[in-house]
Amino acid sequence: MENPDVFFMRQALVEAERAFAAGEVPVGAVVVCGGRVVGRGHNLTERLGDATAHAEMQAVTAAASTLGGKYLTECTIYVTVEPCVMCAGALAWSQIGRVVYGAADAKAGYGRFGAGLLHPKTETTGGVLEEECAALMKDFFRERR
Numbered sequence: 827m828e829n830p831d832v833f834f835m836r837q838a839l840v841e842a843e844r845a846f847a848a849g850e851v852p853v854g855a856v857v858v859c860g861g862r863v864v865g866r867g868h869n870l871t872e873r874l875g876d877a878t879a880h881a882e883m884q885a886v887t888a889a890a891s892t893l894g895g896k897y898l899t900e901c902t903i904y905v906t907v908e909p910c911v912m913c914a915g916a917l918a919w920s921q922i923g924r925v926v927y928g929a930a931d932a933k934a935g936y937g938r939f940g941a942g943l944l945h946p947k948t949e950t951t952g953g954v955l956e957e958e959c960a961a962l963m964k965d966f967f968r969e970r971r
Contacts, residue, residue: 831904831926834858835955838904838928841868841881842962848873852962855881855905857889857898857922864901865889881905882913886920898922899947906959908935908952914943924949928959 834856841854845868857865867884871877882905890896902924909917909927914936917925925944930952936943944950 830861831951831954834863834902834904835906835926835928835959837863837866838881838906839955839958839962841866841885842906842959845869845881846962846966852966853881853905853907855885855903857885857901857903859889859893859898859901864892878912880910880913882909883916886916886922890920896920902926904954906955907931907963908937910934911936911939911943917948918943918945921945922948924951926951926954928953928955929963930956 837856838854841856842852845854846852850869850872854868856863865885865888867888868881870879870884882903885903889898889901898920900923903917903922904926906928908931925948932938
């Protein structure tokens with residue numbers, strides 16, 4: 827079987843491709859609990875006219891709805907790009923168990939602002955399918971210029 831991190835990051839990439847096709851910044855996310863996807867999302871900021879409609883926010887809201895509670899301690903979120911500070915805060919409040927991201931975001935990623943934005947028990951893994959995730963972002967912004 828394929829590495830679970832790679833398998834679920836590919837599903838996040840599908841979400842990112844949906845965002846790309848809709849003219850949104852191509853970030854996708856899936857929340858996994860017990861080996862199954864319980865929430866998914868992609869950027870909807872343009873469509874909804876809402877600066878908070880990031881992929882992670884969509885996926886966390888869907889997961890909380892599916893699971894019937896606000897805490898996601900047993901869950902992992904797979905996101906194609908390192909979460910921003912806003913999303914890191916939401917992930918902290920949800921007490922997500924693990925964050926796995928593809929491409930780092932040197933300009934707006936939460937890591938730029940130092941440790942402590944996520945819940946203290948949250949584990950992180952970066953660089954999963956990093957090249958594919960970064961290429962999608964580069965292609966999107968190249969088309970916009």
